[in-house]
Amino acid sequence: MRIVFFSDIHGNLEALEAVLKDIESQNIERIYCLGDLVGYGPQPQEVVQRIRDLKIPTIMGNYDDAIGYEKKSCGCAYNPGRETEVGDESLNWSITNTSAAAKEFLRSLPHTLEFEEEGVKFLLVHGSPVDHLLEYIRPDTSSERLQKVLERVKADVVVNGHTHLPMVRWAMGKLVFNDGSVGRPKDGNPKACYLIIDVVQQSISYEFRRVEYDVKSTVEKITEVGLPAxxxxxxxxxxxxxxGQSKSKNTIDFKI
Incomplete structure (x- = not known):
């Protein structure tokens, strides 16, 4: 079974379309989205509509929650000052420029998804198994904290988003992946990122795909709509x- 996971599109339609085109060439059998369709980028409405049209199983991210419910904060860990100002301005703009139907769709998204393939159990969350929307599980998250958030997880593989940093870690007999970010990478590589996991008879291989897209076009749209530079x-x-950094490709023999 060849499965795609992506998240954190953040209103970047150019990046999403590039990723979807790349996925078409990868012989993928299932696709999942781990949330944050909106926020930051200039085309939140179009991104929501694209995901809806494709009927991709999707879980809620903190920005989906904040915009869907028209909240005053996304719950992000911003630094005081200009970073907070930009985040708040982006949030308010996205609320204004997202339709009632799109907000209803965002509110309808589940916080988690679970499934099993080839005897391997998966849990999908945006943040962490403990705090589905807001907790950041980073490459440098302590082993003690990682063990704590996994202690009640029954799945063999956890996939999350939220940090925008592609990652794979091993703890408590489980694999923990972060699928990076389609529309707002933060690992020093501007290419869109998504994750492919292959499961064959309980053996797992994975690849972080990096996809070029028209960054200039998205930046121009940000300027045109009046979002912060x-x-x-x-x-x-x-x-x-x-x-943060992560290996791009690897194989793990994962026997239950």
Missing amino acids: ELGLVLVLGKGYEM
């Missing part, structure tokens, strides 16, 4: 306020 700079640099 800093949002475009993050896309050009491929990093925000955090950095």
Whole structure:
């Protein structure tokens, strides 16, 4: 079974379309989206509609929650000052420029998805198994904390998003993946990122795919709609306020 996981599109339709085109060439059997369709980018409405049209199983991210319910905060770990101002401005703009139908769809998204393939149990969350929307599980999250959030998880593989940093870690006899970000990478690589996991007779192989897209077009749209220029700079640099790295491809013999 060849499965795709992607998340954190953040209103970046150019990046989403590039990823969808790349997926078509990968002989994929199932696709899942781990949330944050909206926020930051200039086309939240179009991204929501694209995911709806394709009927991709999707879980809720913190931005989907904040915009769907028209909240005053996304719950992000912003630094005080300009970073907070940009985040708040982006959130308010996205609320204004997302239809009632799109907000209803965002509110309808589940917080988790679970399934089993080839005897391997998967759990999908945006943040962590403990705090589905807001907790960041990063490459540098302590082993003690990782063990704590996994202690009641029955799945063999956990896939999350939220940090925008592609990652794979092993703890408590489980694999923990972060699928990176389609529309707002933060690992120093501006290319869109998504994750492929192959499961064959309880053996797992994985690949983080990096896909070029028209960053310039998205930056121009950010300017045209009046969003802060800093949002475009993050896309050009491929990093925000955090950095991380991960291997691009590997195989793990994972026997239950």
